[in-house]
Amino acid sequence: MRAPLPSPARSPFLPSAAVATDPVAWLLDCHGRIRKVVGGVRALAGAAADDPRAAQTAQDCARYLRIGLPLHALDEDASLRPLLLRGPGAGAVERALDRMSSEHERIEAGLPQALDTLEAAAAGVLVAGPLVAGPLAELAGWLEGLLLEHIAHEEQHILPAASQLSPADLALLARQMRARRSPSPVGAES
Numbered sequence: 706m707r708a709p710l711p712s713p714a715r716s717p718f719l720p721s722a723a724v725a726t727d728p729v730a731w732l733l734d735c736h737g738r739i740r741k742v743v744g745g746v747r748a749l750a751g752a753a754a755d756d757p758r759a760a761q762t763a764q765d766c767a768r769y770l771r772i773g774l775p776l777h778a779l780d781e782d783a784s785l786r787p788l789l790l791r792g793p794g795a796g797a798v799e800r801a802l803d804r805m806s807s808e809h810e811r812i813e814a815g816l817p818q819a820l821d822t823l824e825a826a827a828a829g830v831l832v833a834g835p836l837v838a839g840p841l842a843e844l845a846g847w848l849e850g851l852l853l854e855h856i857a858h859e860e861q862h863i864l865p866a867a868s869q870l871s872p873a874d875l876a877l878l879a880r881q882m883r884a885r886r887s888p889s890p891v892g893a894e895s
């Protein structure tokens with residue numbers, strides 16, 4: 706029996722069908738990717754200098770931080786935030802939104818250096834190992850301390866409020882998130 710033909714490759718910049726119509730699940734899906742990237746950087750910092758997977762891991766992490774993470778921050782700042790601020794629960798979530806947006810600025814400010822480190826690792830200039838892993842370990846610590854704390858705060862204080870938005874606002878949020886990725890630059894997953 707012949708093996709079935711593979712289904713056409715799904716566009717890499719749109720969410721899976723399971724979360725495409727539920728923007729809160731989509732944002733959580735993005736957080737899953739962020740956790741994977743942070744774990745990837747931590748693994749990279751501890752990898753052997755001659756690990757053949759190191760360059761690909763560094764490239765994958767860099768691509769997400771360069772393209773996917775800024776899209777995710779825009780979803781939250783430019784789409785979700787105004788919807789929450791015009792809703793009946795705005796007072797309760799306003800401080801959490803302010804913290805979210807100021808952390809986005811801190812994260813954005815640190816990204817150029819993070820990308821330099823990962824691109825150097827991908828190019829083999831900076832290979833993991835006891836003598837040269839310092840910048841990667843430092844980057845992993847920065848991501849863990851800022852980014853993981855950031856998404857945990859959002860999951861505790863912001864996404865529960867988002868799930869209370871009206872069906873019309875949730876549909877608008879999903880439309881804006883899709884539009885932001887279309888036409889889709891290669892690798893614009895988030």
Ligand SMILES: [Fe+2]
Pocket residue numbers: 777778781805809855859
């Ligand atoms: Fe965020």
Ligand SMILES: [Fe+2]
Pocket residue numbers: 732736777781856859
């Ligand atoms: Fe987020």
